[in-house]
Amino acid sequence: MTSIGQIAFDLPGLDTGPDLASYRWILANVSGGKDSAAMLYELVRQADAADVPRDRIVCVHADLGRAEWEGTRELAAEHAAAYGLRFEVVARIGLDLVDRIAERGMFPDASNRWCTSDFKRGPVRRLMTALVREAENAGHLGRVRILNVMGLRADESPARRKLLAFSHDGALTCPCRDCVLRRAALESAERRGVPCPKDKKTGHGASNTLRHVDTWHPVHSWSTNDVWAAVKRSGLRPHPAYAAGMPRLSCSFCVLASRPALVRAAQLRPELAAEYAAIEEKTGHRFQNDVSMAEIIAEAADASSEVTAIPCWSG
Structure with a gap:
């Protein structure tokens, strides 16, 4: 069972991780935290081994405003610069997270994490749109393949434990074969007036007619000790909040x-x-x-x- 928007492909090679060279863009979500730093270390290590040019890797930081620890944005930029990688900052248009909480009159919670969708997922998808245009302007033909890379780990929560380390970020408008089959299953269930099984739903992922997006969690199975060992090897500076x-x-x-x-x-x-x-x-x-x-x-x-x-x- 996967979370909404993540689709498991029963295809050779998917369980062993992505073919990094097959993506036009590799989007590394960097928070400045230890898991993010370990993820970036492992991503660059594997990308270099696969002869993927580093100019295909774009680091993105979702800025939450003053809800973040001081210096987080600058540290994320420092981590990207250590590898010579492009660094982009995205943010929700309008109020920062603290002011948005005051405006909504309610805090997020475990069952309604609107902070993640509004301040991270949505802004990152806008960057994906910009990267698609950038590739098209450079002469790219056809759908643009994007690998969205994050530092989520199974140890962090039961929900994250259920995530696949590598999955397709499927959506209703994605024309890939798997999403087409899932749409057919959904339409069949609607015609029969019965619920569509959760594991058959297409989801509301980032893929669409212009881009094919897959999601990769390269440190998903790592322990906290594994993470800190990688951070030490990387030479990246941890945020002072840890100390x-x-x-x-x-x-x-x-x-x-x-x-x-x-x-x-x-x-x-x-x-x-x-x-x-x-x-x-x-x-x-x-x-x-x-x-x-x-x-x-x-x-x-x-x-x-x-x-x-x-x-x-x-x-």
Whole structure:
């Protein structure tokens, strides 16, 4: 079973990873975090081994505004520059994440992660559109093949454990054989008035009539120790938030974070914590269902509450 938008192909070679040389563009999603750095290291290693020109690799950073740790965007650019790779920044048009939360009057949560779709997936797809035009202007004929590469790992959550390391990002408008068959199954189910099985749905991925998009998670099976070992080998600089005790470089205050991680973040970024508490008070919507930011701030301010051995979180 795969997540919506990911399609498993029963074809030779798919389980062993992508043919990197077959893509016009390889889009590396760089966050500045440890998994991102390990992914970039492994991607470049395999691309060099496959004689893929580095000018086909484009690093993209989805900028979340002040919800990110300070210096994250600059660090992502530094990681790309270490390999001589092109670096692009994308962002949602309009308000940054903090102001958008205030405007919506609600925080994202595990069942409604609109922050990911609005601030990461959507902006990255706009870059894909621009890259297609760039290839066409350079004389490319036919659909443009894009490999979307991310540093998601199975250890991070049950949902990510279910992801395929390599999959097709299928969609209703994708003309590939597999998506055509899936559309036929969906139309047949609709005619019969029965639900279409989830594993038969096409999904709402990034592919369309102009581009064929596959998704690759090269470090999907890696452990945290594997990741840090690769970061050490790469020579890339980790973000200072790790040394300060944070186990992940997500948003400074991720709605899925563990309570100790939120407390430590509030100690490191008290002004942003106060902004979230003000949003809670104004909207009446808690940061997490069972935890308010006001409670986190109070715990962070307690001189006796030393935050050690901060657990990671799932999601």
